[in-house]
Amino acid sequence: MDSAKKPLVLIVDDERDIADMLKSYFEMSGYLATVALDGAQALEKARCSPDVILLDVGLPDIDGFSVCRMLRDVHACPIIFLTARVEDADAIDGFSAGADDYVTKPFSLEVLGARVKAQLARGERMKRVSAVRVDDVLSIDYAAMAVYVEGAQVPLARKEYEICTLLSKHAGQVFDRDMIYERVWGTSGDSAVVTEHVRRLRRALAKAGAEKDYVKTVWGVGYTWQG
CATH class of the missing domain: 3.40.50.2300 (Response regulator)
Structure with a gap:
């Protein structure tokens, strides 16, 4: 080997x-x-x-x-x-x-x-077999729990990846922070944590070279995915 x-x-x-x-x-x-x-x-x-x-x-x-x-x-x-x-x-x-x-x-x-x-x-x-190409820049491998920008893997913490997965699998649907917390953490809790993880997710994607903001803020409501 x-x-x-x-x-x-x-x-x-x-x-x-x-x-x-x-x-x-x-x-x-x-x-x-x-x-x-x-x-x-x-x-x-x-x-x-x-x-x-x-x-x-x-x-x-x-x-x-x-x-x-x-x-x-x-x-x-x-x-x-x-x-x-x-x-x-x-x-x-x-x-x-x-x-x-x-x-x-x-x-x-x-x-x-x-x-x-x-x-x-x-x-x-x-x-x-599981990679899903979102567009010419971004692809998500749901089975491997990996996100790629221009073919390079984006370093994400697990919760950041799970938020990315939740939103990308339901593109166009708006999730409020409480709903995201319940779906990702499996319980109720401080929804402000979601805001911080979304910020980190956006920063990681941008640092990797993604110019588009895939996670859109719906003011007063929550977040949605725009592919």
Whole structure:
């Protein structure tokens, strides 16, 4: 495997022996691998944009479900939980937090490796078939959770991308801030947060070279998408 194209695996587990074992296994399997021993380290090392994250639920500082939710605010890569918990409710919590898969301990390294490979392959397949071209400048890949301007990916936080998705899929429909918050955050809350995320979305698109303002403000009401 070409080193320039090796996928990066972020391993988050507070048991050093397990973390080191996984790191060695994935490096021998042709991946790059890095280790975080707690939730704070995981959030820090995730800034390197891993291609897949293996996340233990039982971390010493922040529980894995909370870490997953925080990661999902900014990362769309596959997240696979590694845990000794086997109750259905725990699996549901994991998927609700944004996990893509759930592997219980003890596990086979070969099976885990196959799960990682399958998640990465699925992502590549969906990237190839799901891009929607908005116009000659902008395209959105809904499956890969990516926005492109002139073919270059625009760096967006997860919530900014989700606002972009909501508005672009309903072009011409006006959403007030409360409605956007409920749709994107899944609950009610401070709608002023929406204003800030829209501002960041617009700034990111403009910085990437989009001259058109795709997100139009409807004064006194909210926002709408103009394609």
